[in-house]
Amino acid sequence: MTIVSDRRAETATPIIDLLADRWSPRSYDPAGEVSDEQLDALLEAARWAPSGSNNQPRRFVVARRGTEDFDRIVARLSSGNRTWAQHAAVLVVAVAELRDADGKVFPSAVYDTGQSIAHLSVQAHVLDLHTHQMGGIDGAGIAEDFGIPARFAVQTVTAIGTLAPEAVAVDPAFRDRDAAPRSRKPLSELVNPADWS
Numbered sequence: 650m651t652i653v654s655d656r657r658a659e660t661a662t663p664i665i666d667l668l669a670d671r672w673s674p675r676s677y678d679p680a681g682e683v684s685d686e687q688l689d690a691l692l693e694a695a696r697w698a699p700s701g702s703n704n705q706p707r708r709f710v711v712a713r714r715g716t717e718d719f720d721r722i723v724a725r726l727s728s729g730n731r732t733w734a735q736h737a738a739v740l741v742v743a744v745a746e747l748r749d750a751d752g753k754v755f756p757s758a759v760y761d762t763g764q765s766i767a768h769l770s771v772q773a774h775v776l777d778l779h780t781h782q783m784g785g786i787d788g789a790g791i792a793e794d795f796g797i798p799a800r801f802a803v804q805t806v807t808a809i810g811t812l813a814p815e816a817v818a819v820d821p822a823f824r825d826r827d828a829a830p831r832s833r834k835p836l837s838e839l840v841n842p843a844d845w846s
């Protein structure tokens with residue numbers, strides 16, 4: 650499915666539409682819904698992401714708007730994130746399993762967990778949904794609220810939903826930030842850097 654949005658990345662070389670068009674909005678529709686089928690597909694995409702030795706050292710706490718769990722997660726977001734993320738339809742907490750129950754370390758747990766959310770976000774875009782990952786969270790507080798043991802580390806919360814339509818009044822600050830140009834460092838800075846300082 651080809652989705653073209655006006656937030657499309659200005660890539661130096663053409664890349665697939667899906668990746669160029671994915672972006673992280675803040676203007677979520679407070680009445681927007683994610684169906685059970687869509688949510689299943691998002692989590693399935695996360696589940697099928699690769700991981701070191703196929704250890705799959707990641708877990709997810711999933712909560713829909715209007716539930717107690719959702720409100721508990723919202724309360725653990727930074728105040729700046731809380732203002733817009735409370736309108737998302739679903740919040741997904743990504744949790745890395747640093748060690749198994751016997752103490753065996755999963756060295757790529759954090760990397761593997763991030764990769765699963767990358768897959769989730771791409772699947773969301775195919776389904777006409779948007780995602781916005783957040784590191785501005787109280788991870789220890791979320792772990793406490795949901796009884797997550799210390800061998801796990803809460804990484805991010807991802808907001809998932811649909812864009813607020815024009816008719817829905819959203820904070821102008823979100824609109825401005827959502828309209829700001831998207832930018833990336835040039836590849837010349839990222840690939841085979843001559844200077845690692």
Ligand SMILES: Cc1cc2nc3c(=O)[nH]c(=O)nc-3n(C[C@H](O)[C@H](O)[C@H](O)COP(=O)(O)O)c2cc1C
Nearest residue numbers: 671672673674727730781782783784785786805831
């Ligand atoms: C691990 C991670 C943590 C992030 N934390 C936040 C956050 O706390 N608040 C926020 O508004 N955006 C957050 N973002 C979103 C980034 O700022 C955003 O992806 C980046 O600016 C690029 O924008 P784009 O996704 O629209 O291309 C986070 C993204 C990632 C991957």
